[in-house]
Amino acid sequence: MDLPIYLDNNATTPMDPRVLDAMLPYFNAKFGNAASRNHAFGWAAEEGVDYAREQVAKLIGANEKEIIFTSGATESDNLAIKGVFEMYKDKGNHIITCVTEHKAVIDACKHVEKLGGEVTYLGVKSDGLIDLADLEAAMTEKTILVAIMYGNNEIGVIQPIREISAIAHKHGALFMTDAVQAVGKIPVDVNADGIDLMAFTGHKMYGPKGVGALYVRRKNPRVKVTAQMDGGGHERGMRSGTLNVPGIVGLGKAAEICRLEMDEEAKRLSKLRDKLQVELTVLEESYVNGNTDHRLPHVANISFKYVEGEGLMMAMKDLAVSSGSACTSASLEPSYVLKSLGLSDDLAHSSIRFGLGRFTTDEEVDFAIKQTLKAVNHLRDLSPLWEMFKEGIDLDKIEWAEH
């Protein structure tokens, strides 16, 4: 077993070696521009792209003409939200999203607000799921888009996508989802789920970085987005720019592997995740964040009360994980996702996200459990809050000097 152990698969996944093998020829022998229609170099590249488009479409139950390749999910989110707003602004200017979305969605919505759009940011329940009654109540005649993520990146909760899309459609709005964490991990079917637009990316599904896709529905209804990048009119005019052929080929291969291996992988990972969660919550005052029934199979977000996340991660020195602690973010604010669940700041500071992946082994999880238990106990020995808790002092009654 090599150290450190990578348990941050929600941030990015290592590339599957089979994906790398598929990509390599497109860096040299098949270097052509997929838009070069008149010679063999272009044809070879185009063939690679066409095949990848089929592989990607198949994973999500789409038609290959509905796949727009982009540079990643941030671009896909931006294209979907800003592109729908521009395209449908005569119909309405209202978008509904939720507070636990990725920044790429929230900030794209903020941008739309500056352009005269109105955006409703739905809150979430304490388990991280939106309240469908809130969504229903927020829908107006001017609502053109509902954008709710599939699976959350920090806590892994899976939103009730089918119910959400049904509400959006009932009111004549489109439904878009950021499915970065879900595609390739759990079955996602754009037709069964009622998805009109969907953003996802290669590097969260064992493919390369710098390549992603936006699914744009072509039938029932035919959805269009206004291009946000002007140029040669690639990708049916929705996303100009020479195609990243090796990246796209890699995304395709990654999608194919996920489609074939997802079921087995999800079973194996959820077992390992459950083991990790059970053995870590043996610790007093440890709490799992988010709904545990509707959750991605490979994620567990746990708060260890009375220890601070960054300090804790330093003690878990052989584990690569992430924390909702303020100290780990550039903004020095604790995770807005955890806070939106109603978690107090101190619990948000105390959270650790474990993200398992395709290459996580049983042995690694056992090691992670041991090191985490040891680290939490070590830091609690150092923690004045733990001592006060053990003495029965109510920490909420102390007047802390806010700083």
Add this chain to the structure above:
Amino acid sequence: MAYSEKVIDHYTHPRNVGTLDKSSTKVGTGLVGAPECGDVMRLQIEVDENHMITDAKFKTFGCGSAIASSSLATEWLKGKSIDDAMKIDNMDIVEELALPPVKIHCSVLAEDAIKAAINDYRVKNGLEALESAKSHH
């Protein structure tokens, strides 16, 4: 962001972790920070009749730099008079631990904890409290 060797050393082998009897008149206790902000330091000193600090203990809830700052503070406090201890400046801690700018607040908190502990001792022993707590943030 990588931690300096000294931060890692103090974090891995924290000096003077523990608790002194806060009801003793010889003991001064400083509890600073807030759980919502992600760091709380409790620093305690034991002082003899000559106002010399004979022992110092800490417990800290916070990141590695906060733990290292308070561990270092206890090392520096031992053997100092309470007047000299009052002169410890957060920038001395920053320098010693090579803290990056985003971690300066950890050193400020340690300085606050030192001053709060000294003042607690002073007030307990009929001395006036001195100007404490740098305003920060």
